[in-house]
Each structure stands twice: as structure tokens, then as C-alpha cells.
Amino acid sequence: MQPINKATNIASRHADPSLASAQKNILPRPLVMGAALTAMMMFVTACNPVQETQDGTDNAASDKQNIELLNVSYDVSRDFYKEYNSLFSSAYQMQYPDSEVDINQSHGSSSKQALSVANGLQADVVTLNQESDMNMLVDKGLVKTDWRQAFPDNAVPYTSTMVLLVRKGNPKQIEDWQDLTRSDVEVVMPNPKTSGTARYAFLGAYGYGLHYFAEEAYQNPVQTNAYIRKLLANVITYDNGARAATTSFTQRGLGDVLITTENEAHLVAKQFAKGQVDIVYPSYSIAINNPVAMVKTVTDKNGSTDATNAYLKGLWDKPAQELMAQMYLRPSDEKVLAAYQNTLPNINTFEPVAVFGSWDKIMDTIFVDGGLFDELARP
Incomplete structure (x- = not known):
């Protein structure tokens, strides 16, 4: 029997001694390459925070050259996000060689994860599986009240x-x-x-x-x-x-x-x-429904708001939607979902x-x- 991969990580800037369950995440090779990576690069280009000045030079702040994000998520999403993180990071760096996005993961039961964020775990992103957990973070002032309107489909990229x-x-x-x-x-x-x-x-x-x-x-x-x-x-x-x-x-x-x-x-x-x-x-x-949101109090402090926004928006890009279907999640894109009815039947x-x-x-x-x-x- 193949052992279950439980590898997750919180990087040093996120470390909290009370959160002993966080483990090192080693990103595997991406499932989606070739044309999908090219499409992802095009999406990242549209979302990248690097602005071009009138003289044609890049005006990128130094703190955006090496960006570190933490995605705090629920238990059984870890396999999808390992693949998506690799896909997004590769596309980002290929398009902007001087920039690098390092995405770390923390996984556990959804409510415990949300409570960890409420208690100080420095998540840039929360990708949960229950609206009530997101609402708790809204009540704590960590997630904006209009989080549903920030992304398509009420901020639910897959079901x-x-x-x-x-x-x-x-x-x-x-x-x-x-x-x-x-x-x-x-x-x-x-x-x-x-x-x-x-x-x-x-x-x-x-x-x-x-x-x-x-x-x-x-x-x-x-x-x-x-x-x-x-x-x-x-x-x-x-x-x-x-x-x-x-x-x-x-x-x-x-x-x-x-x-x-x-x-x-x-x-x-x-x-x-x-x-x-x-x-x-x-x-x-x-x-x-599996909602996602940015923890803007953290991203503003870390200077990672633009990269985090691109990371979440990328979940609705076709390569990510294809990846979801390949990982047996039901993408919000109905055309992609329809193409995978052999493994994701009508229910x-x-x-x-x-x-x-x-x-x-x-x-x-x-x-x-x-x-x-x-x-x-x-x-």
C-alpha cells in the first residue's frame, strides 16, 4: 500500500510553537504542463503586481522579488494544492525570472485551521470547506466582509x-x-x-x-x-x-x-x-462548497497582497480548473466539469x-x- 503523504509546511516567518502539527511541504512535479503552463503564464501576466514605468522599465518593489505565501487549508485539499502551487509558482517565475513565489501549506480539520488563523497563524490565504469557518475569520476582522464578491462563483472555485x-x-x-x-x-x-x-x-x-x-x-x-x-x-x-x-x-x-x-x-x-x-x-x-479568501491583514503587512490575489484568481483559470477535475474535484467551469463526467458523474x-x-x-x-x-x- 502506498503511504499517505501528509507532508505540509509552515515557513519560518509563519512559525508558531503552539502549532506543532505543521510539517514541511515538498512540492511535487506539476500535473499540468505544456499548453496548460503557457495558459497559466498568460494569466499570471495579467495579474502580476509588477508595473511598467513610462520609460519601459520594471518598477517592482524589492519585497516583491521573493514572495512567500502561506495557504492554510482543510485536510483533504492538500493533494490538489501541492500540484496547483507548483503550477502557479512555475508560471510566475517563468514569466518574471527575477521574482519567485514560495507557497507553503498547512492542513488539518477545517475548523481547527480557521481557529489557528484566528489565534495568530499568519495565513495569507485560507481555503476552507465550510462557510461558518470563513465567517469566524470575518468576525475576527481577518477576512473582509465582502469575501464572496472578491472572486467568481461566490469565491467557491470548486465543489x-x-x-x-x-x-x-x-x-x-x-x-x-x-x-x-x-x-x-x-x-x-x-x-x-x-x-x-x-x-x-x-x-x-x-x-x-x-x-x-x-x-x-x-x-x-x-x-x-x-x-x-x-x-x-x-x-x-x-x-x-x-x-x-x-x-x-x-x-x-x-x-x-x-x-x-x-x-x-x-x-x-x-x-x-x-x-x-x-x-x-x-x-x-x-x-x-469550498470557499477561498485572502487574509488581507496579513498580506498588507507582508507586502503580498497582489501576489495572493493572483494566486486565488488563478484558481478560476482553465489550467487550474482542469487540474481540479483531474484531482476529482468538481470545477466551477461547467465545460471542464462536463468533459470529466466519466470520473465526476451527474449526482x-x-x-x-x-x-x-x-x-x-x-x-x-x-x-x-x-x-x-x-x-x-x-x-
Whole structure:
């Protein structure tokens, strides 16, 4: 079995002794080269902060010659951003040989990552998987209130969904959410108290129950609550983050099914546990939006605002959108998504805010201490 690559890094200027989980990130070779790199170079040219004076010379401030960025992100985005960072940095330096962008990564459960930034981790960029985590940084004055308007698609460059990862050949014949309530099925998932992916897992299962039992309100649905109680009773481990849950399922051999994101499931099936697992798409699942934003208080201080803006805008450029699809993320570009329907099939999903209300409401009623999740998970 190929070992899971957990390499991440925070460079020295970002170092914080309280954040011992940060590790060194070694950027691999980019997946997208040739024409894609050329297209990325053209995009970087349009976004580059270097201005040309009237006499035709470059007027670049010295602090923009070697730029260092930190992207603080959620657990299972690390594989995509390793590739995107390499793509962006190469295009940037090829177009501007005297400039160099060094992008470092920090990954963990989404809410813990957001809390680290709120507590002082010097992130230039936050790429999270839950709007409530971004809202917390807005409340702290670290992210601007209009972060959704700063980039296309409400600052969501790609989406995902929740799927079920089972052992090869699907020996327990797991086909949908309701099969996870059977007494012979053991479930692995992250902890909704710390992981945004786990919250999507719970909401995906719960939304399916409301749909299946035709119950309209989640506050008092008798049948859905009973089904979720059975499902949660089968959970044998709540890991801190999605990648830790992957490790429990693939390397530790725990459980019959892992509830995880679509991109993580494909990476496990293709790399981490090739030939050992199968992917099951539920009949009805949840849409996962992955917002991005600049931490302008940090970028202004570091002189990295223009480079950070180019880095985030580049996520909507076609080479990056292609890379997302190759990494089993659903790009916002519908034409690119349509070209990858063989690996990213059409799915029946629901938006969590349409079913459960705003993310603030979701957090305050479902995942707060003593909320609905705690009630249903209680033995």
C-alpha cells in the first residue's frame, strides 16, 4: 500500500510553537504542463503586481522579488494544492525570472485551521470547506466582509460531495446511506466537532433521511432521527480530520465503510489503497462548497497582497480548473466539469443551507455542545 503523504509546511516567518502539527511541504512535479503552463503564464501576466514605468522599465518593489505565501487549508485539499502551487509558482517565475513565489501549506480539520488563523497563524490565504469557518475569520476582522464578491462563483472555485468508500467487491453490499444502519456494518468517519468534512457527512446522511422519509423539518423528524441514531451507533471511530479517518480505514483496517468526500475517495482508490476499495455513490447526497479568501491583514503587512490575489484568481483559470477535475474535484467551469463526467458523474445533491438554514443556524442548533448531533450520537 502506498503511504499517505501528509507532508505540509509552515515557513519560518509563519512559525508558531503552539502549532506543532505543521510539517514541511515538498512540492511535487506539476500535473499540468505544456499548453496548460503557457495558459497559466498568460494569466499570471495579467495579474502580476509588477508595473511598467513610462520609460519601459520594471518598477517592482524589492519585497516583491521573493514572495512567500502561506495557504492554510482543510485536510483533504492538500493533494490538489501541492500540484496547483507548483503550477502557479512555475508560471510566475517563468514569466518574471527575477521574482519567485514560495507557497507553503498547512492542513488539518477545517475548523481547527480557521481557529489557528484566528489565534495568530499568519495565513495569507485560507481555503476552507465550510462557510461558518470563513465567517469566524470575518468576525475576527481577518477576512473582509465582502469575501464572496472578491472572486467568481461566490469565491467557491470548486465543489464536492460525500460518498461511501467500501472494501473491494463491496462484501457488505452497501448501496446507500440507509445500509449504514445495519447491525453488521461498522462505520468510519471524522468528528463533526472538529472536522468540516464530518459535518458534511452528518448533514448528508440526515438530508437523505429527510428526503427518504419525506420529512420536511429537521427540528422534529421522528423517522430520520431514529435512522441517524442507528447510523451513529455503528461509528467505531471519530477521527479529528478526514485524512486521519482515511488512515484508520486504509492503514489500520478499521470498519466496513468510510464516509468521505468524493475527491478523497478517488485518491484512496487510485493511490493510497489501490485495488483494495470501491466507491459507492449514494442516491442522494450533499453539495460541498469550498470557499477561498485572502487574509488581507496579513498580506498588507507582508507586502503580498497582489501576489495572493493572483494566486486565488488563478484558481478560476482553465489550467487550474482542469487540474481540479483531474484531482476529482468538481470545477466551477461547467465545460471542464462536463468533459470529466466519466470520473465526476451527474449526482443528485442538495444544498445544506436550503435544508437546514444558514451555517450559523446549523452550527448553533446541530453541532453546538448539546445540539442535535450530540443528542443523536448519545448511546
